[in-house]
Amino acid sequence: MSISEYKNEFTTVDLRARNPNKANIFYIDQQIPNKSLGSGFGRSVDNLKMLAELGHKVTVVSAYPTTDDRCDNDCRNKIIRLGIEVVTSSWESFFKSRISYYNIIIVSRPSTFNAIHVQLLNLFKKASFGLIYDCEALWYQRDALMLCVMEEKRIEFPGASELRDAESRNPQNEKINEQTSLKMADVVI
Secondary structure (H helix, E strand, O other), rough: HHHHHHHHHOOOOOOOOOOOOOOEEEEOOOOOOOHHHHHHHHHHHHHHHHHHOOOOOOEEEOOOOOOOOOOOOOOOHHHHHHOOEEOOHHHHHHHHOOOOOOOEEEEEHHHHHHHHHHHHHHHHHHHEEEEEOOOOOOOHHHHHHHHHHHHHHOOOOOOOOHHHHHHHHOOOHHHHHHHHHHHHHHEEO
């Protein structure tokens, strides 16, 4: 990759000197967090802001392809102004290019963790890092309660169609998947 391609791939705004008392954090979420797209993404932006304010060097990536309808240039620039590096290319190839740089990986949400846990295990074989799992909630419990309320009270929630699609999944498998994720992490938030 040429330097001009490398520059276009991501923007580094954190030029602070390396401080051995601060962590280099690789933060993986479903999408580049956008506060306007729900409380979970707002919470992610707040978490990123706190990490940067504490002086840690943070890179945020999306587990899935980044699209402008989820987080456009304005959204990304708000995160960059916090002193956070935003990567919109493949998280896995980017991480491999800096495999020894990050001491901590934070994975946000069960769906993200489920999608990338095999890659994380393979990467850990090449370089050690602390794994923090920010599960946000126990989704299998939350989804079961929401489905119950929807059925009993006939209340439609935003995202109800996604929940109904989830009904076809085995709740016991969902519980096992989430509990396995909790056990893989060094720290759970």
